[in-house]
Amino acid sequence: xxxxxxxxxxxxxxxxxxxxxxxxxxxxxxxxxxxxxxxxxxxxxxxxxxxxxxxxxxxxxxxxxxxxxxxxxxxxxxxxxxxxxxxxxxxxxxxxxxxxxxxxxxxxxxxxxxxxxxxxxxxxxxxxxxxxxxxxxxxxxxxxxxxxxxxxxxxxxxxxxxxxxxxxxxxxxxxxxxxxxxxxxxxxxxxxxxxxxxxxxxx
Amino acid sequence: xxxxxxxxxxxxxxxxxxxxxxxxxxxxxxxxxxxxxxxxxxxxxxxxxxxxxxxxxxxxxxxxxxxxxxxxxxxxxxxxxxxxxxxxxxxxxxxxxxxxxxxxxxxxxxxxxxxxxxxxxxxxxxxxxxxxxxxxxxxxxxxxxxxxxxxxxxxxxxxxxxxxxxxxxxxxxxxx
Numbered sequence: 001x002x003x004x005x006x007x008x009x010x011x012x013x014x015x016x017x018x019x020x021x022x023x024x025x026x027x028x029x030x031x032x033x034x035x036x037x038x039x040x041x042x043x044x045x046x047x048x049x050x051x052x053x054x055x056x057x058x059x060x061x062x063x064x065x066x067x068x069x070x071x072x073x074x075x076x077x078x079x080x081x082x083x084x085x086x087x088x089x090x091x092x093x094x095x096x097x098x099x100x101x102x103x104x105x106x107x108x109x110x111x112x113x114x115x116x117x118x119x120x121x122x123x124x125x126x127x128x129x130x131x132x133x134x135x136x137x138x139x140x141x142x143x144x145x146x147x148x149x150x151x152x153x154x155x156x157x158x159x160x161x162x163x164x165x166x167x168x169x170x171x172x173x174x175x176x177x178x179x180x181x182x183x184x185x186x187x188x189x190x191x192x193x194x195x196x197x198x199x200x201x202x203x
Numbered sequence: 204x205x206x207x208x209x210x211x212x213x214x215x216x217x218x219x220x221x222x223x224x225x226x227x228x229x230x231x232x233x234x235x236x237x238x239x240x241x242x243x244x245x246x247x248x249x250x251x252x253x254x255x256x257x258x259x260x261x262x263x264x265x266x267x268x269x270x271x272x273x274x275x276x277x278x279x280x281x282x283x284x285x286x287x288x289x290x291x292x293x294x295x296x297x298x299x300x301x302x303x304x305x306x307x308x309x310x311x312x313x314x315x316x317x318x319x320x321x322x323x324x325x326x327x328x329x330x331x332x333x334x335x336x337x338x339x340x341x342x343x344x345x346x347x348x349x350x351x352x353x354x355x356x357x358x359x360x361x362x363x364x365x366x367x368x369x370x371x372x373x374x375x376x377x378x379x
Binding site (some may be wrong): 030099104109134135 | 265336339
């Protein structure tokens with residue numbers, strides 16, 4: 001019978017985690033808007049969920065509370081606007097904090113493609129309020145998928161094992177059909193041109 | 204015996220890799236006043252106006268403060284260009300940290316930026332500069348022999364273009 005070596009395995013595990021923790025990794029340019037308030041979790045597993053929807057399918061409807069105080073349903077845009085859902089992992093974290101402010105200056109670009117953005121986060125409203133206040137006034141609604149926790153993220157298959165969401169983009173056309181999915185490496189920001197290219201295909 | 208050999212191998216590997224990390228992959232520090240800029244090529248070659256100044260803005264299209272500060276930075280450029288004693292001698296350039304050429308162009312178009320902006324899509328330049336938060340401003344004095352020296356290195360918006368330019372000229376130490 002093959003002998004196991006628990007001590008060896010423990011040492012090997014410790015060595016590996018020590019080395020990984022020491023690997024310098026940073027690809028974030030944090031805006032000074034957030035001062036020293038960004039929590040650096042370090043590099044994360046690029047993806048930690050399994051999609052439950054696919055391109056060509058009708059997007060599952062949902063209703064969530066928005067920062068403005070209203071409740072917003074995906075279905076309210078049916079027949080009126082294309083919708084880009086942008087799930088971010090968590091408020092006050094590096095890449096997320098430098099993502100929506102970029103979308104905030106290209107309102108005209110989204111309008112040209114008859115598209116509304118819905119920002120989704122599993123954070124609660126008070127957290128989202130204080131975080132997005134640093135971004136200036138966002139022109140698109142920010143929805144809280146906090147309770148039941150990550151319910152919408154789970155339905156789309158982008159809820160990670162630790163309760164945060166993936167950094168994911170879903171583009172849904174006016175018929176409510178999913179036309180594009182990008183579950184991005186959580187450590188990186190999806191380039192804007194990739195999104196615009198997909199918006200152009202909606203015509 | 205075998206166990207000891209295994210332990211030694213693991214510890215030696217850890218030590219070697221840690222040393223490698225310390226020597227080869229230590230994060231750069233922020234540009235210091237009195238120091239020189241690291242080589243930022245490829246991606247950015249430092250302009251060298253003779254006996255002049257280069258002001259570098261590290262920005263991001265995704266940075267709210269950079270967006271808010273853009274009109275003042277534009278004004279700074281216009282003031283430099285409008286002054287015959289500064290035009291050509293003081294160069295203003297921007298580097299978009301983590302921004303693709305497309306994203307840099309969005310920023311340029313949105314804010315009507317007329318000075319040169321460079322893309323740094325993979326954060327290569329940003330890392331060499333010690334990963335500053337944005338916006339970040341660095342000013343360098345270019346000596347007649349082409350060498351340079353950093354005389355300003357500061358996090359945050361310029362706020363007032365007039366005050367910022369006056370401060371640059373004061374630190375530069377050149378008569379108008």
